[in-house]
Amino acid sequence: xxxxxxxxxxxxxxxxxxxxxxxxxxxxxxxxxxxxxxxxxxxxxxxxxxxxxxxxxxxxxxxxxxxxxxxxxxxxxxxxxxxxxxxxxxxxxxxxxxxxxxxxxxxxxxxxxxxxxxxxxxxxxxxxxxxxxxxxxxxxxxxxxxxxxxxxxxxxxx
Numbered sequence: 001x002x003x004x005x006x007x008x009x010x011x012x013x014x015x016x017x018x019x020x021x022x023x024x025x026x027x028x029x030x031x032x033x034x035x036x037x038x039x040x041x042x043x044x045x046x047x048x049x050x051x052x053x054x055x056x057x058x059x060x061x062x063x064x065x066x067x068x069x070x071x072x073x074x075x076x077x078x079x080x081x082x083x084x085x086x087x088x089x090x091x092x093x094x095x096x097x098x099x100x101x102x103x104x105x106x107x108x109x110x111x112x113x114x115x116x117x118x119x120x121x122x123x124x125x126x127x128x129x130x131x132x133x134x135x136x137x138x139x140x141x142x143x144x145x146x147x148x149x150x151x152x153x154x155x156x157x158x
Contacts, residue, residue, distance in 0.1 A: 014130045015141055021123040022145030027153055028088070028116045043100050053106040057113040068117050077125045084118035091115060 033054055040050045071080045091111035098104030123142055131138035 011130065014126055015138060018123040018127050018138070018142030019145040019148070021119045022142050023149045024145075025116055025119040025123070026146035026149040028092070028112050028119075040100075045100075045102070049102060053109045054113065057110045060110075061113055061117055064114055064117050065121070068121055072118075072121060072125055077122050077129070081118050081122040084115045084122075088112060088115040088119070 033051065037047060037050050041047065068080065088111075091108050094104065095108035095112060098108055124139060127138040127142055128135050
């Protein structure tokens with residue numbers, strides 16, 4: 001795979017981008033809920049108030065996976081991934097600014113969980129398209145981002 005230096009120079013950034021995308025997929029999709037639960041219970045919210053938007057969005061995301069996959073195949077990875085990342089970034093900013101407003105919290109958390117789906121699928125599609133012969137190794141390599149988030153950021157967030 002990496003015997004050809006020219007290939008390595010072009011392939012390495014794709015792998016790093018995949019790790020980066022999986023890192024934030026894990027953080028924005030799952031691992032932050034424990035931190036939010038502890039924080040909002042101190043503010044007076046119940047566990048149900050904190051986790052209901054997560055639960056509702058989890059059901060919706062099941063359908064969104066099929067829609068995003070279809071859009072990736074029809075329009076290409078970049079045309080779907082770039083606007084999704086922009087919306088995801090705006091949603092993260094809105095989530096941070098919502099504070100203890102339950103409606104803002106619910107809306108932006110829903111959008112974050114919705115638009116984090118293209119991160120995972122985009123990372124997988126980029127690796128599948130780039131590493132035709134050794135896609136299993138590449139996909140295994142980029143999934144390092146998920147446990148890397150768990151090992152680093154959860155401790156930092158708490």
